Amino acid sequence: MALSRDVQRALAYGGNATVVTALVVLLVGALYGVADRNRVTADLSEGQENTLQIDTLNKLELLEGDEQLVTVTAFSHQEGKRDTYVKDREVKDLLVELERASSVVNTEFIEFDRERLTAEKLGVTEYGHVVIQRGEERVDIRARELFRKGPDGEVQFLGEGAFNRAAAQILSDRQRVIYSLQGHGEKSVSDSGPQGLSDLSSLLDKENYRLKPLDFFQASEPGAIPIVPLDAAGVLIAGPTGPLTDAEQDALVGYVAGGGALLIALDPRAPEIDILDDLNVRIATGVAADKRVYYPHPDRPVPQYGRHGTVDELREQKLATVLAHIAPLRLPATAPEWMTVDVLFKSSRDGWIDRGGELEVGGLARYEPEFDLPGPVDYGAALTLTPDENGVVEPGNRVARIMVLGDSDWMSNELLATGPGNGSFAVNAFRWMVWDDARLSLIGAPTAVRRLALTEEDQGRIRFLVVFLLPLLILISGAAVWASRRGR
Amino acid sequence: MRAVWTLLKKELKVTFVTPLAYVFLGVFLFLAGLFFYMGIVMTGEASLRVMMGNLAISLLFVLPMLTMRHFAEEQKAGTFELLMTSPISPVALILGKWLSSMVMCSLMLIGTLVFPIVLEVYGDPDWGIIFTSYIGLFLVCGAFTAAGLFASSLTNDQVAAGMGGIVLLLPFWLIGNADALVGDGLQDWLDKLALLPHLRGFTRGVVDSADVAYFVAFAFVFLFLTYRTLESRRWR
Numbered sequence: 165m166a167l168s169r170d171v172q173r174a175l176a177y178g179g180n181a182t183v184v185t186a187l188v189v190l191l192v193g194a195l196y197g198v199a200d201r202n203r204v205t206a207d208l209s210e211g212q213e214n215t216l217q218i219d220t221l222n223k224l225e226l227l228e229g230d231e232q233l234v235t236v237t238a239f240s241h242q243e244g245k246r247d248t249y250v251k252d253r254e255v256k257d258l259l260v261e262l263e264r265a266s267s268v269v270n271t272e273f274i275e276f277d278r279e280r281l282t283a284e285k286l287g288v289t290e291y292g293h294v295v296i297q298r299g300e301e302r303v304d305i306r307a308r309e310l311f312r313k314g315p316d317g318e319v320q321f322l323g324e325g326a327f328n329r330a331a332a333q334i335l336s337d338r339q340r341v342i343y344s345l346q347g348h349g350e351k352s353v354s355d356s357g358p359q360g361l362s363d364l365s366s367l368l369d370k371e372n373y374r375l376k377p378l379d380f381f382q383a384s385e386p387g388a389i390p391i392v393p394l395d396a397a398g399v400l401i402a403g404p405t406g407p408l409t410d411a412e413q414d415a416l417v418g419y420v421a422g423g424g425a426l427l428i429a430l431d432p433r434a435p436e437i438d439i440l441d442d443l444n445v446r447i448a449t450g451v452a453a454d455k456r457v458y459y460p461h462p463d464r465p466v467p468q469y470g471r472h473g474t475v476d477e478l479r480e481q482k483l484a485t486v487l488a489h490i491a492p493l494r495l496p497a498t499a500p501e502w503m504t505v506d507v508l509f510k511s512s513r514d515g516w517i518d519r520g521g522e523l524e525v526g527g528l529a530r531y532e533p534e535f536d537l538p539g540p541v542d543y544g545a546a547l548t549l550t551p552d553e554n555g556v557v558e559p560g561n562r563v564a565r566i567m568v569l570g571d572s573d574w575m576s577n578e579l580l581a582t583g584p585g586n587g588s589f590a591v592n593a594f595r596w597m598v599w600d601d602a603r604l605s606l607i608g609a610p611t612a613v614r615r616l617a618l619t620e621e622d623q624g625r626i627r628f629l630v631v632f633l634l635p636l637l638i639l640i641s642g643a644a645v646w647a648s649r650r651g652r
Numbered sequence: 653m654r655a656v657w658t659l660l661k662k663e664l665k666v667t668f669v670t671p672l673a674y675v676f677l678g679v680f681l682f683l684a685g686l687f688f689y690m691g692i693v694m695t696g697e698a699s700l701r702v703m704m705g706n707l708a709i710s711l712l713f714v715l716p717m718l719t720m721r722h723f724a725e726e727q728k729a730g731t732f733e734l735l736m737t738s739p740i741s742p743v744a745l746i747l748g749k750w751l752s753s754m755v756m757c758s759l760m761l762i763g764t765l766v767f768p769i770v771l772e773v774y775g776d777p778d779w780g781i782i783f784t785s786y787i788g789l790f791l792v793c794g795a796f797t798a799a800g801l802f803a804s805s806l807t808n809d810q811v812a813a814g815m816g817g818i819v820l821l822l823p824f825w826l827i828g829n830a831d832a833l834v835g836d837g838l839q840d841w842l843d844k845l846a847l848l849p850h851l852r853g854f855t856r857g858v859v860d861s862a863d864v865a866y867f868v869a870f871a872f873v874f875l876f877l878t879y880r881t882l883e884s885r886r887w888r
Contacts, residue, residue: 178884185880192869192876199865200844208780209857249695257856614698616775623693626770630685634766635678642674649669 211481213611216261218477220324223331224266227298234298234334236262236271236327239283241307242291247319250613251292251311254321262327294323296330303330319613325587329370340397340598342368343378345412348435349405351572353377358578361402364590367580373594375400380412390415397598398425403572404435413438420549423562425597429572432491442556443503443547444496445568452490452541452570453518453531454511463489465515470507472546473601474567474592478585485509486583491570492517493542502555508544508569515539544569546596567593655740659748663722664755673756676718681763683710688767698775700767704785704855707764708792708848712825715793716817718756719800720810722749723882727808742882746875750801757793761786781857788854791867792847796821798874805881821847824870 167175207215216224227234238255241248252273259271274282276291286295292307305326312320344353344361353375356362365375378399380390390411392399399419408416417439420426428437432451440446454465467487469479478485487509499505520535531538549564551557557564573579580586595601618626667673684707691702726732735745771777796817803816828846831839843849847870850863 181880181884185877188876189873192873196862196865196869200862202861204861205853206859207857208784208859210778210780213778214856214858246696250697253701260852614776614778616692616696616698616771618692618696618774622774623689626692626774627689630688630766630770631682632685634685634763635682638674638678638681638763642671642678645669645674646671 211611214257214261216265217324217328220262220328220331221265223328223335224262224269226335227331228266228268230298231268232298234266234269234296234331236269237274237282237286237295237297238271239274239276239288239291239293241276243277247311247613250319251321254611254613255292255294255310255323258321258323258327294326296327296334298334301334303333305330318615321611321613329367332371339372339374341374341376341393341395342398342400342594342598343393343396344375344400344402345380345404346377347379347381348408349403351402351576356577359573359576361575361577363577363580364575367587367590368594371591371594373397373598380415392416392419392424396424398427398594401426401428401430401437402575403429403431405431405433407435408437417442417556420556420564420566421558421561423551423557423564425565425599427567427569427593427597429569429575430491431489431570431572434491439556439566440568443549443566445545445547446494447570448492448494448517448537450492450517450519450537452492452511452515452539452543453536454515454539454541455531456512456514458484458486461488465490465511467509467543468512470510470545472506472508474546474589474596475508478588483585483588484583485574485585485589486579487543487569487571488573488579489571490541490543493545493568493570495542495545500555502550502552502557504548506546506548507542508546508567510543511539511541513540515541517541543571565597565599567597655744656747656751659740659745660751660755663749663752667752667756676714676756677760677763680710680714680760683707683714684760684764684767688764688770692771698771698777700771700777700782700785701855703764703767704789704851705848707789708851709825711789711792711796712821712847713818715753715757715796716800716803716814716821719749719753719797720804720814720817722753722801723804723878724808724810724813728810736882736885742879746801746878746882750797750875753797753801754794757790757797761789761793778857781855784854784857784859787859788851788863791854791864791871792851795847795867795870795874798871798878802874802878802881805878 207213236259238259241251256273259273262269263271276283276288283289288295290307292310294305294310296303296305309326310321310323312322344350346352351359351361353361353365354377361375368375378393378396392415396419399416401416416426416437420439426439428440430437430447432447434447451463452465453462456466458464458466464486467485469475469485475485495505495507496503514531516531516539517537518531518535519537520532545568547566547568549555549557549566551559551561551563553559574583574586575590580590684703687703687706687710688700691700691706692698695702723732726735736742740748768777768779768782771782799820800813800817803820804810804813806816807813824845824847827842828848830842834842844866850866853860853863
């Protein structure tokens with residue numbers, strides 16, 4: 165049957181139009197596909213809250229290297245509680261970012277009350293729990309590790325740091341031991357009081373660094389010369405108040421001479437440490453002070469960050485590390501060829517060494533020229549010692565690293581929880597000490613939930629404004645336009 | 653360009669001399685205000701995030717009502733043939749009408765700027781996130797009005813055009829929540845086509861080139877389909 169000319173024409177045009185349309189739609193789809201595979205993102209939130217830290221990205225990269233699927237299962241918080249919505253949302257946002265950043269990470273958000281079977285299967289019995297699994301390995305993050313109350317009572321989300329530490333646990337197949345010297349009034353690893361190091365210990369545990377107490381005389385055979393244990397990845401000396409014996413001093417000097425790593429945190433009036441004398445690093449008499457302090461603590465000057473891998477990101481992110489009652493350091497004016505000195509913390513130009521007795525309490529510290537010495541003052545430094553015939557490290561050994569800080573309180577349970585940057589700096593300091601340089605970065609800065617403080621009255625006012633007044637004004641304008649048009 | 657500008661002015665004049673546009677604006681602001689108020693009271697947070705999600709879904713139903721008259725009314729009134737035989741090209745015609753809808757959308761969004769000001773008065777909102785949220789909502793408007801315009805070009809019945817626009821957009825919303833039916837593997841693919849997953853980044857302060865590309869492609873495809881529909885009238 166022959167088609168009429170009109171039908172033939174319509175078929176020809178129609179066929180052509182359909183093909184062209186299909187091609188254009190396919191082309192646009194393909195362009196979108198290309199854009200989807202080559203994403204460029206800009207995080208415009210203040211503090212770039214949606215951007216994963218370099219440390220997290222590094223860990224995700226390491227996880228990808230193993231090509232084994234990592235499953236992150238997060239359970240919702242209890243419904244009906246005040247912060248449930250924001251807490252669940254923060255967790256979901258992190259899951260989105262993790263999944264987006266890595267091809268091996270698979271995330272799932274489970275409504276705890278609705279999917280009890282999944283919870284039972286994983287043995288989860290509490291709300292807000294996160295389970296990270298890779299093959300047979302499993303790390304659990306509890307709800308209280310994900311959120312904390314900030315200094316102003318605001319909810320802070322610590323999810324990225326928690327994931328980071330869990331990933332470190334999964335990735336590390338070898339635990340490194342760091343010995344913490346005891347027996348001279350040092351801070352204790354097992355002390356969970358404000359001055360103790362129990363929180364630091366658990367923080368490092370999650371990085372797969374084990375902090376073990378070291379008492380030279382208990383560790384050695386009676387009468388034997390004390391030495392640092394052979395499995396030591398580093399030694400921590402945290403705030404000794406009594407002197408070290410000659411044998412202990414020799415053990416530390418010998419350890420460094422063999423390419424060891426030390427983290428020495430001293431307070432004002434600390435005993436002498438021989439190895440620091442050998443390096444011409446001294447503790448000046450007095451206490452470091454500054455016009456800029458963490459109010460109302462005149463003995464907590466706001467430190468300025470130097471340039472070093474352990475503090476670079478803290479400086480860039482403006483995360484403060486809180487040090488208290490700091491012993492001023494005297495670093496060598498010119499370091500010998502075999503030693504490099506990097507200042508980690510120092511005072512501002514307005515800093516000084518306070519020697520006039522007690523710092524002013526309850527207000528700002530005051531510089532008194534008749535007693536005090538002008539600044540700026542160094543609070544901490546990282547020393548790298550290369551093997552050299554004239555140096556401390558004997559030729560043939562590996563490079564030694566020493567971090568010296570004029571304060572030991574910054575790593576105590578009290579300040580570790582107070583200073584926004586203290587946790588990151590602590591982890592970085594130990595990472596640097598044990599040559600885990602590739603992992604130097606923030607361990608996940610907390611993000612704060614921005615709360616509204618609304619009274620019943622405020623709510624009423626807002627409701628009236630946005631639900632009634634605003635639409636009403638628009639409707640009145642419409643009525644006015646209508647009336648004026650009718651009047652013409 | 654000149655033809656587009658002339659058409660745009662004409663469309664805006666037609667829109668704003670009738671009380672309908674104001675009723676439309678008023679109803680939209682009432683809904684937005686309600687979502688905003690419920691959002692801040694429910695979460696206690698200085699954020700527009702709850703409002704943005706709900707508003708996007710409302711726009712899915714509201715914007716086809718805004719665009720439904722564009723071509724359907726012209727066809728019913730018999731002015732469509734006049735337009736098609738005038739020196740104005742179909743592209744200019746489509747762009748003029750689409751831009752007039754976008755101006756209306758912009759006014760709707762400007763009306764909601766009171767909300768971030770309220771947040772600033774009572775809290776400390778993240779202005780970066782607010783800015784990107786509005787960019788996202790603007791792109792959503794562009795995509796939805798393009799789909800609505802296409803629906804309007806298919807029929808001379810305004811109500812059918814409005815309903816058609818909603819029916820056209822609805823699957824793009826629903827496929828984003830189909831994981832219970834299709835499983836995670838297919839859901840990942842459906843999420844690439846779904847509307848809301850592409851808006852989420854904006855509401856968190858993240859501008860992702862893929863999300864921008866999605867909305868631009870969405871709008872372009874529907875504007876192109878509208879063009880093909882108008883063109884087809886020449887040979888149908």
